[in-house]
Amino acid sequence: MKIVVFGPERRAGALVGERVIDLNRGLAKYLSERGEANAAEQAASRLPSRLLSLIERGPAGLADAQAVIDHFIKLSPADDRGAPTVVHNLNDVKLHAPWPERRIACVGGNYAAHLAGMWANRLGKTEVSVEQITEEAKKAGQWGFWKVPAEVAGPNDTIPFPKRVTYFDYEGEIAIVIGNRGKNIPAERIREYVWGVTLFHDWSIRDGGGVDRVVSYNLQKNFDGAVSMGPCIVVGELDQQDIDADTRVNGVVRQSYNTSEMIWSFGEVLEYLSRDFTFVPGDVIAGGTSAGTAADKSRRGPDGKRPLDLFLKVGDVVEVSSSKIGALGNKIVASD
Template structure:
């Protein structure tokens, strides 16, 4: 996928020609579907507090009186966190006992750019995929409130099941759902993004080059486990399903 994305329109045209020439097909059930980008060239870029209701549910827990951010809050997940759409999420109680769910729409960059104007940002998008930003809440707190360590454990970035290209999907108004063992935990819509995709691309690219294949996870809506009463966290055996309308569903079992 990285080489295809980097090839731009010429790569897409070659793929279309190949598609027309193929006489046989292989069913998805005849192989293992990996993450669309199994190992990104860089960390996965992430956005915090990008749904108003999620900020507010966290604020009830923080009780810090922190104002809404005036600019996007960025952090990242290590590339070794990425797993496929149906791969197991590892659970090691010696590392964390507070694995939480965060369904997110992810944007895949298609054209390199730096200091990208907001009005031109969407021309740099290759497509969209689904990510769950699985988070170790106890590690977030243990490391001074910074997010990178608690977000970067191995196997905590399920991605997929495909990349839907930008010409085939409008990212505005997509339903975003998380289910744990069939029970809905998050149910929102990308129309409620606080900072929209063009703003995220413009801000992230300011002074920093974005390259083909870079992944930006745009933030999660309300309904995360740590903000519930009482708090809820993933346990071994749980089935975490992450669904975004028009893209597909991730199904990841938590495995000790």
């Protein structure tokens, strides 16, 4: 099941081929056709129009969603004449980020191939195998950061180029959306907590971040347009540790990897972060990025500076995609 957020009211829908089914209105119409009283009220309770409320409904909400999909799957938008509309052409609606407006945790340094390039730049380590990098990273322990956006960009939204930046980078990622409340969660119970999987873009500032500190504001990862997600959340179909991901800049492949290559699995990350910390439905964990970013591919010159050719510029179009999820494209524009 592919869940999207669409339209001016940012309603939860199901993406089925080239159609979007409004789940809440679909259930209301389905119940009304069966002659049930208070169909709209029942639908509002059982299959809410807001994404977060749908996630919080758990398995019962997904069962109702599947019933709506099964009922309307053969109905074309042209034949859906009764108001309000339930079945829409995908091209006729605006897809928004499927962000439940909860917290976003991001894993850092979670792919050895990416670390190889970063270590070559920062530490001068060039003759290190992927196995050695993985071992060293495991010994050093997990690290990451939180993204704290007020808004998250969705498919085809623009990303403003931060004014204070010279080196602006792309990081295509896979993220999980949490479906159950929990704390101190063992890694082996990860499947109980994953509601779905989506594409995630961790836009990053690669200019110097100032003095290194144990705790910081982390401004390189937090600015307007620092996150995009979409086009959908795939629910109940995927193994989060076996998802392919590609990143293209102006149509050229820059990244290509699989989540099976993660140093720390999503389960291990959830176990680490949930120590004395409660995760709630709608929280997001992004699993990190692999090799191919501008930062890990651009070697510093004798003057210590990196060439700009691989870093992003105004007008660039960046697309993160997966054969199992879809594509998330964004264009870089000048900041206001």
